Amino acid sequence: MSMFDPEALECLAAIVEEGGFERAAQRLHITQSAVSQRLSALEAQVGTVLIVRRRPLSATPTGLLLLKHTRQLRLLRADLERDMQELAPSALGKARDEERISIAVNADSIATWAMGALNGLVAQGLPVEVIADDQDFTQEWLREGKVLGCVTTLAHAIRGCRVQALGAMRYVAVATPALAHEQLGGQLTAYNFQRVPFVAFNRKDDMQCEFVASWLGLQRVSLRQLFVPSSEGQVRAVLAGWGISVVPEVLVRGLLAQGKLVDVAPGHALPIALYWHCWNLQSEVLDSLSAALTQTAQAVLG
Numbered sequence: 001m002s003m004f005d006p007e008a009l010e011c012l013a014a015i016v017e018e019g020g021f022e023r024a025a026q027r028l029h030i031t032q033s034a035v036s037q038r039l040s041a042l043e044a045q046v047g048t049v050l051i052v053r054r055r056p057l058s059a060t061p062t063g064l065l066l067l068k069h070t071r072q073l074r075l076l077r078a079d080l081e082r083d084m085q086e087l088a089p090s091a092l093g094k095a096r097d098e099e100r101i102s103i104a105v106n107a108d109s110i111a112t113w114a115m116g117a118l119n120g121l122v123a124q125g126l127p128v129e130v131i132a133d134d135q136d137f138t139q140e141w142l143r144e145g146k147v148l149g150c151v152t153t154l155a156h157a158i159r160g161c162r163v164q165a166l167g168a169m170r171y172v173a174v175a176t177p178a179l180a181h182e183q184l185g186g187q188l189t190a191y192n193f194q195r196v197p198f199v200a201f202n203r204k205d206d207m208q209c210e211f212v213a214s215w216l217g218l219q220r221v222s223l224r225q226l227f228v229p230s231s232e233g234q235v236r237a238v239l240a241g242w243g244i245s246v247v248p249e250v251l252v253r254g255l256l257a258q259g260k261l262v263d264v265a266p267g268h269a270l271p272i273a274l275y276w277h278c279w280n281l282q283s284e285v286l287d288s289l290s291a292a293l294t295q296t297a298q299a300v301l302g
Contacts, residue, residue, distance in 0.1 A: 004042065004045065004066070004069075005038075005041070005042070005045075006073065007038060008038045008039070008041055008042040008045075009042070009066060009069065009070040009073070010028070010070060011024065011028060011035055011038040011039055011042070012038075012039060012042060012050055012051070012059075012063060012066055012067065012070065013067055013070045013071070014027050014028050014035070015035065015039065015051060015057060016051070016057065016058070016059050016063070016067060019056055019057055020057060021035050021036060039051065042066075046062060046066070048060070048062050049062075049063075050062060050063035050066065051063060064144055064145055065145070067145050067146065068145025071102065071145065071146075071147075071148055072148075072279070072281065074100070074101060075101065075148060075279075075281065075283050075285060075286060076283070078101055078126065078127075078283075078285040079283050079284050079285050081125070100127045100128065100129040101126060101127060101128055101129065101148060101285065101289070102128075102129040102130075102131060102146065102147040102148065103128070103129070103130060103131070103147050103148065103149045103150060103151075103289070104130075104131045104132075104133055104138040104139075104141035104142065104146075104147045104149075104150040104151070104152075105130055105131070105132060105138065105150070105151045106132070106133065106134060106135035106138055106151055106152070106274075107132045107133075107134075107201060107229075107230065107231045108135070108169060108231050108247070108248045108251070109135070109151050109169070109274065109297070110130065110132055110231070111230075111231035111232055111248070111251055112169075112231075112248050112250050112251050112300065113250075113296050113297055113300040113301070114130070114151065114293065114296075114297075115130075116296055116300075117292045117293045117295070117296035117297065118130070118292065118293075120292060121288060121289060121292055126285065126289075131146075131147060134201065134202070134204045134205060135151065135152055135153050135272070135274065136152070136153055136204070136206075137204060138150040138151060138152045139152040139154045139158060139277060142158055142161065142277055142278075142279075143158055148278055148279050148286065149276060149277060149278030149279070149286070149289065149290070149293075150276075150277050150278075151166065151274055151275070151276055151293070151297075152274070152275055152277060153272060153273065153274060153275070154275060154277065155273065155275055157277065158277050160279065160280055161277045161278060161279055161280055162277070162278060162279075162280045163275050163276065163277045164275065164276045164290060164294050165273070165274075165275055166273075166274040166275055166276055166293070166294060166297035166298065166301060167273075167274065167297050167298050167300070167301030167302055168271040168272060168273045168274070168301055168302070169248050169250075169271070169272045169274055169301055170248065170249045170250070170269040170270070170271050170272075170301075171207060171211060171246050171247065171248060171249065171269060171270040171271075171272060172246070172247070172249045172252070172256075172263050172265065172268075172269050172270075173188060173211055173212075173215070173244055173245070173246045173263065173264045173265045173268075174235075174238055174244065174245060174246075174247060174252050174255075174256070174261040174262065174263060174264065175196070175238060175243070175244045175245075175261065175262060175264050176238065176239065176241055176260070176261060176262070177259065177260075177261075177262050178241070179196065179241055179243070179244070180262050180264050183195050183196050184196065184264055186264075187264050187265060187266060188212065188215060188216070188244070188264045188265050189216070190216045190218070193212055193216065193221070193223070194222075194223070194224065196224070196243050196244055197223075197224045197225060197226050197242065197243035197244070198212075198223045198224065198225050198226070198243055198244050198245060198246070199225070199226050199227075199228055199234045199237045199238060199242055199243050199244070199245035200225045200226070200227055200228075200234075200245070201227070201228070201229055201230075201231070201234065202227050202229050203227065205227075207246050207270075207272075208223055208225065208245070208246050209221050209222075209223055210270065211246040211265070211270045212246075214268075214270055215265045215268050224243075226242055226243060231247065231248070231251060232251075234247055235247060235251060235252060235255070238261065239255070239260065239261070244264060246270070249269060250300060250301075274297065274301070276290060276293050276294055276297070278290055
């Protein structure tokens with residue numbers, strides 16, 4: 001098989017990651033015409049179309065394979081940078097923007113433990129890109145080769161990947177003391193849970209319904225929901241009196257202790273097991289990333 005031009009591969013990645021030719025050109029510091037020429041040359045070499053040219057732009061199946069290959073090359077370069085840093089630190093410059101190491105992490109983990117896990121690696125110069133999605137959907141980013149690892153609820157290893165258990169995130173239902181007292185008489189019951197809105201992350205978030213069903217012993221529930229696509233934003237919405245929200249206990253532990261929020265399902269928590277999946281490749285950078293995430297998660301989540 002012919003060798004692919006690394007610059008052309010990064011051009012393909014930039015088009016997909018940035019969502020267009022103009023922004024890809026800005027990221028690569030070349031003209032939009034040069035972007036088109038590099039992509040055309042790569043498509044001619046491969047013998048097929050790599051980009052579906054519609055809004056939004058997307059990669060074809062062949063394009064996705066080349067994107068995965070490009071991200072594996074980034075990982076190899078990051079490994080080389082790491083080794084070179086030890087042997088000849090003065091010979092290295094800053095990592096290029098297009099050589100980012102991308103991982104998909106659920107928003108609740110970002111809000112609680114994941115950023116702390118990455119501190120040391122970022123301080124060492126690792127160009128990390130964290131992509132947020134629901135924990136039930138982050139694995140799709142990995143399956144499609146868009147990231148090299150993900151935090152997910154999926155327990156079984158994705159093909160070509162390895163998996164490590166991280167621990168369980170405990171979720172609790174919280175509200176302000178005033179709302180809990182006035183609307184619920186202190187706690188959620190089968191007779192009052194539909195009176196108050198629940199603040200969910202987005203329309204993919206089924207945490208609120210799952211929690212209420214498990215707390216009340218119901219098969220299915222239908223809730224009035226508001227949507228705030230941020231873990232911290234959900235907490236702020238609850239503090240402002242918008243309604244109830246089911247959130248990570250570790251995120252609101254201090255607010256519960258201060259009495260600013262109360263547990264409206266006392267004694268009940270919904271544990272959600274989390275797992276780290278990553279490509280099954282020999283890489284010091286990948287091993288360090290996996291170790292940092294696993295150790296921090298297990299310390300925080302138990």
